Amino acid sequence: MTSTFHDRIAAELTDIEAQGLTKPERVIASRQGPVIQVGGRDVLNFCANNYLGLAGDQRIVDAANAASEARGAGTASVRFICGTLDIHKELERSLADYLGFEDSILFAAAFDANGGLFEPLFGAEDAIVSDSLNHASIIDGVRLCKAKRYRFATSDMDDLETQLKAARADGAREIVIATDGAFSMDGYIAKLKDIRALADRYQALIMVDDCHATGFLGPQGKGSYAHHGVEIDFLTGTFGKALGGAMGGFICATAPVVQLLKQRARPYLFSNALAPSICGASLEAIRIARGSEGDTLRTQLFANAARYRSAMTEAGFNLLPGEHPIIPVMLGDARLAQDLAARMLELGVYVIGFSFPVVPRGAARIRTQMSAAHTFEHIDAAVAAFTTAGKELGVI
Template sequence: MADGFLDHVGAVLAGIEAEGLMKREREITSPQGAWVTVAQPGEPGRRMLNLCANNYLGLADDPRLIAAATQATASHGYGMASVRFICGTTDLHRALERRLAAWLGHDDAILFAACFDANGAVFEPLLGEEDAVISDGLNHASIIDGIRLCKARRFRFANGDMADLQAQLQAARAGGARFIMVATDGVFSMDGTFADLGAVRALCDQYGALMMVDDCHATGFIGPKGKGTPAQAGVSADILTGTFGKALGGALGGYVAGAQPVIDLLRQRARPYLFSNALPPAVVGAALAAIDIAEVASDLRARLAENAAHWRAGLEALGFTLLPGHHPIVPVMLGDAPLAQAFARALGEEGILVSAFFFPVVPRGRARIRTQMNAALRREDLDFALAAFGRVGKALGVI
């Protein structure tokens, strides 16, 4: 290793620590759920209320998914040991792709190891230097990185600003773009706000553009039958990406759904698909079961909405500053990164598992505790957490 390299890396880490921006991981020794057991140095694990998981429908430890994963492993083995076009595809993979497409209202779907890979795969095979892509300013890092991989001209519009989107569409058209794709999250995960997909769709139609939507924080629990934000808005995305790592079981894996020629071309040219192992049978089998559950889970969606409303109202009553919205993501705004980390640590002492979010995940000065509701939480769990938030907020001078 080159002289001085590790010294350089160490100095960068020291700088991150000095700025109060160091992220630390906590070891969970139990299944994911409303309550989890977190390893503690030198002592038995501690049972904590988990308010920071993407486990929206509470399916991560559902016995039906565990049984489906076990059955798929028994019938199809542990792993595929190959990419799909060589010798890694099973009937389960195609069953899941067809199930996704039918549920979400598209011709076909294609699976990836993660939605980060799905978003990284979309743009480069479909758009060339003659084309343009217009991205919302708060889009997920995976969309940003995917766009960087393609040669299309890049435009950016302010988050949710339809006048700015129209201006960028006009600029792309004036620049002679052959095809234009507008890319947006359905839900912006740091803020818990929804894209105005009705307005985006109307502008895309007006200017002959494609609409691509990342629906990771919506599929399974937003819209009719959990079909996501396009269905909630009464529109259709030309390209829809999503994940099995959140509401649909919480394991891993992503997908792209769309028109048949689009999916066919991605099978031929999408590098994260062509050069990554196929999803393991256990994940595929459990994902199929998760879709079956989510499609009819009106009770779970209702409980999730009730939990989110109760939680938001309780935090507001305590005097916390929240970002407005009605998504199960409820950010508690603190501003300062060290304060956010101290707040998370203090809540940990109270038995509440939360995470502080700060730069570079969110802009400087916009640090927060991003709380997330799920359908497995009970009213008494939420009231226990609200009491802890109140004590910590007063102790740290936040409220």
């Protein structure tokens, strides 16, 4: 490699650091949970997507180990060559049944699910109308597709209708409205009732990414569409958050759509099959999530979120409004977000500062997240630490 190349990389890294945009990796030496070990000590964890608290649950670990014992570490192959196991089919059936769809297809990651959805199904004759705050994986998936692209302002139904009219006027064969079910940086839940009404009016399909909703929003935790009581056409999601916390993604749809994706979706065709351990863990997580224990965990999760929101607001912090367990503490300045996160770790609470390009410039924050595994004592201790650090740094 040339010295000029390395000089350019070094200069870019220096600039990232100068702007306070460096994203540190803090090494965890324990299972994921409400209390984790970082730097040789136990700290409270308030930034994981461990909504139901299952990532470190022994039943999930045992199910993963049992699947590995029975089917090995992996298939050493992609699904269509020599990589489809009985546990893959079992997970696809269980997932579709749980979420109320005809069929489902598994991917190595949720990013791949969004990356593989659009290109096989839609072409230059079609249109995709995408929420402006959609996850990067949706944006990248849409870019891989030749369909004409339109964007609407987040949760702005007037703007959505304007874009739907434009797509129809431009002669679109099919129109797809694409949105996060819950937006990961803000905790806003998509207005799917209103979106459903507009989709019906303009004969559009609906795609929802429910990575931050599956397992805990709506009846039995079926997701944002169930939360609003509407039907959708394509659902993407993950096993890496509420459903066990490992990795892997999926698409739920009608059986013919899933069959076509299995023939044409490139991330499915050219990636190794999901590891048996992940399938076993995910099956156990689905069993827990859809049952009465899941109801108990969801009740605790939202009670925790309400307590935390109330206490942080009373302490003087600027929170984005909402009901979701994602609760951003808004700070604006990237350096301040990093400094506050570092001070919180010193005080025994693990949180992370979010800044550009993960969030818009000037909208830096600490995104806190509740888990059903948190106790009220955990929450009160975190709020006390935030209050101390916030006063020291002039946030409150």
